[in-house]
Amino acid sequence: MTVDPNAATQGFPSPGPARPHPARYLVPALVGAAVAVGLGAYGRIHDPAGTSFNLAGFSSTGAVKSWLATAALFFALVQVASALMLYGKLPGPRWSEALHRWSGRAAFLLAVPVAVHCLYALGYQTYETRVFWHSLLGCFFFGAFSAKMLLLRSERLPGWLLPLVGGLVFTVLTIIWLTSALWFFRTFGVTT
Amino acid sequence: MKRPGPLLTLLAGLVLGLFLLTLNVTSGTRNASSSYQEPAPSPTPTAGAASPAPSPSPSPSPTAAPPEDAEYAGRTDDDSAAIAVTVRDGKAIAYFCDGRTKESWLKGDVEDDGTLRLTGKHGAKLDGTIEADRRISGTVDVAGGHHAFTADRAKKPSGLYRATATVRSATIDAGWIVLRDGTQVGVLTRDGEPSPAPRIDPETGAVTIDGRQLTARPATP
Numbered sequence: 001m002t003v004d005p006n007a008a009t010q011g012f013p014s015p016g017p018a019r020p021h022p023a024r025y026l027v028p029a030l031v032g033a034a035v036a037v038g039l040g041a042y043g044r045i046h047d048p049a050g051t052s053f054n055l056a057g058f059s060s061t062g063a064v065k066s067w068l069a070t071a072a073l074f075f076a077l078v079q080v081a082s083a084l085m086l087y088g089k090l091p092g093p094r095w096s097e098a099l100h101r102w103s104g105r106a107a108f109l110l111a112v113p114v115a116v117h118c119l120y121a122l123g124y125q126t127y128e129t130r131v132f133w134h135s136l137l138g139c140f141f142f143g144a145f146s147a148k149m150l151l152l153r154s155e156r157l158p159g160w161l162l163p164l165v166g167g168l169v170f171t172v173l174t175i176i177w178l179t180s181a182l183w184f185f186r187t188f189g190v191t192t
Numbered sequence: 193m194k195r196p197g198p199l200l201t202l203l204a205g206l207v208l209g210l211f212l213l214t215l216n217v218t219s220g221t222r223n224a225s226s227s228y229q230e231p232a233p234s235p236t237p238t239a240g241a242a243s244p245a246p247s248p249s250p251s252p253s254p255t256a257a258p259p260e261d262a263e264y265a266g267r268t269d270d271d272s273a274a275i276a277v278t279v280r281d282g283k284a285i286a287y288f289c290d291g292r293t294k295e296s297w298l299k300g301d302v303e304d305d306g307t308l309r310l311t312g313k314h315g316a317k318l319d320g321t322i323e324a325d326r327r328i329s330g331t332v333d334v335a336g337g338h339h340a341f342t343a344d345r346a347k348k349p350s351g352l353y354r355a356t357a358t359v360r361s362a363t364i365d366a367g368w369i370v371l372r373d374g375t376q377v378g379v380l381t382r383d384g385e386p387s388p389a390p391r392i393d394p395e396t397g398a399v400t401i402d403g404r405q406l407t408a409r410p411a412t413p
Contacts, residue, residue, distance in 0.1 A: 047396065105201050112205045116212040127357055127406045149198035 024157070028150035036143025039115070043124030043135065061121070063191050065114045066181035072114070073177045075107035076170050083166060108145060111173070115142065134179040141172045258282055258304045259322045263351040263410075265371055266343030268332070274377035275341045276352035276369040277308070277320070277328055283413035286310050286318050287352050287367045288334045293386045295367060295379040296334040299413060346372065349394035353378075353408035355401070364401055368408055370394050 082100035085092025093099075118138060126132045148165045151157060265276040273290040284302050289295040298318045300310035306322035308330065320330025320341075329342045353368040366389045368378035378389030380401065392399040397408040 101197065105204070108201060108205050109208060112208045113212050116209050116216070120213060120216050122409075123407075125407055127404070146202055149202045152198040153195050 024154045025151075025161075028147040028154075031150055032143040032145075032147030034143075035146045036139045039119060039142055040124050040135070040139040043119045043122075043139070046123065061117060062184050062188065065117055066184040067192065068110050068114050069177050069181040072107045072110040073173060073181075075103045075110065076173050078103040079107060079166070080170055083163070087163070107173070111141075130179045130183060134176060137172050137176050137179075141169065141176060144169045144172060259302050259306050260325045262325060263346040264322075264328045264343035265346040265350050265352065265369055266327070266341060267371070268339035268341040270339060272337075273334075273339065274369040274371060274375075275318075275332060275343055276346070277310075277318075277343055278352050278410070278412055279322070280413050284308055284310060285352070285411055285413040286312075286332075287354075287369060287411065288312075288316070288318070288332050289367055289369055289377050289379050291377040291379065292388055293379070294335050294337075295381070295386060297367065298332075344372070346370075350374075352411045353392060353394075353397060354411040355392075355397075355399060355406045355408040357401070357404070357406050359402045359404045359406075362402070364406070366399075366401065366406075366408065367411070368392050 079100060081090065082092065082096050082103060084090040085096035086100055115138060124135045124139070126135065144165065148162070148169055151162065151165060259279055259282075261280050263276065263278050265274070267274050273288055273294065275286065275288050277284055277286040279302055282302050282304075284300060286298040286308075287295070288298065296312040296314075296316040298310035298312035298316055300308065300318075302308055302322065308318065308320045308322065308328065310318040310320075312318075312334070314335070316332075316334045318330060318332045320328045320332075322328050325345065327342055327344045329340075331338060331340050333339075350370045350372050353370065355364070355366045357364045362382050364380065364382055366378060366380040368376050368389060370376050370392075374394070376391055376394070378392070379386050380389035381387075382402075390399055390401065392408045397410075399406050399408055
């Protein structure tokens with residue numbers, strides 16, 4: 001039996017420029033999935049309370065949530081603009097990095113009370129197309145956001161990954177807003 | 193693993209979420225655990241009139257507390273219909289329903305002395321008084337009928353539920369009163385046509401209407 005010296009050899013993993021450990025992507029992805037599924041499961045299993053606390057000065061929790069969500073969407077738009085500055089697609093000031101960080105935090109922290117109210121008072125519901133997508137993407141948003149936050153902690157990511165995940169988070173938040181706050185304003189009027 | 197910022201952001205969100213959840217849970221039980229005594233409607237020897245006389249001074253006495261947030265459910269005195277009232281933050285929503293064709297949603301304010309004056313479509317009207325945060329008694333006028341009623345304070349799962357949806361381009365508006373013994377009285381309105389409503393699962397509010405799974409929610413003002 002002879003061995004063909006020209007046969008293709010099994011490719012060795014090239015020991016050259018660092019191929020990042022898969023945990024880099026796996027951990028954020030798994031944590032994000034766990035967050036999304038956990039929120040959905042909580043919303044589905046627990047008995048919706050129907051009511052929740054209200055903020056002074058607003059006529060209903062729906063109005064409070066709609067305005068909080070609108071504010072979050074505003075900061076999300078700032079996110080897109082400041083991200084374009086960071087990647088040099090738009091001329092930006094020196095502090096565009098801080099702008100990106102803090103507008104993101106603001107958007108996230110504004111969205112949290114809305115989500116708490118949704119999950120506590122209304123739960124995960126599927127009785128209408130709008131409601132179904134809102135429930136699904138609402139849970140997905142917090143998972144995707146968690147994944148993005150964890151990805152940020154890794155160095156040397158492929159260049160396309162953060163813009164992709166960030167764009168996903170923004171798109172999902174926009175759909176969530178369209179299926180809730182916009183619906184609320186169109187149904188009940190732009191009230192406070 | 194150098195940057196702590198994103199992790200701190202996530203933690204801040206988690207802490208905020210848990211804080212708000214705790215606030216929700218505790219504020220939900222606050223009323224139930226309150227041992228505060230409602231002074232107004234308790235029968236005092238000097239009170240001659242049956243209904244609490246509106247005092248000429250509009251300012252309530254400093255000890256008077258507004259009625260607690262609560263649910264009430266009961267039947268009309270002639271036993272022809274059920275009625276339920278939900279009180280939240282000085283506002284009330286009520287539902288009158290005979291389980292077949294007659295129903296009405298009524299809304300309005302609750303005075304600090306516990307007086308309710310609610311109105312609904314087609315001239316529906318409810319006048320009642322919350323007595324010591326334990327029951328509501330009064331009268332209701334719906335569809336030409338005049339009924340006296342008493343509704344006792346209800347505990348979950350009894351109370352008032354509502355589901356609205358669009359099923360196959362028909363507008364569905366359904367209401368249920370779940371009484372203390374588990375009896376359900378409900379009317380389902382399809383594009384304005386009333387009919388008896390199917391039973392809901394009082395634990396989850398799940399109900400199937402025209403083949404579609406809906407969720408009835410506790411109705412609030």
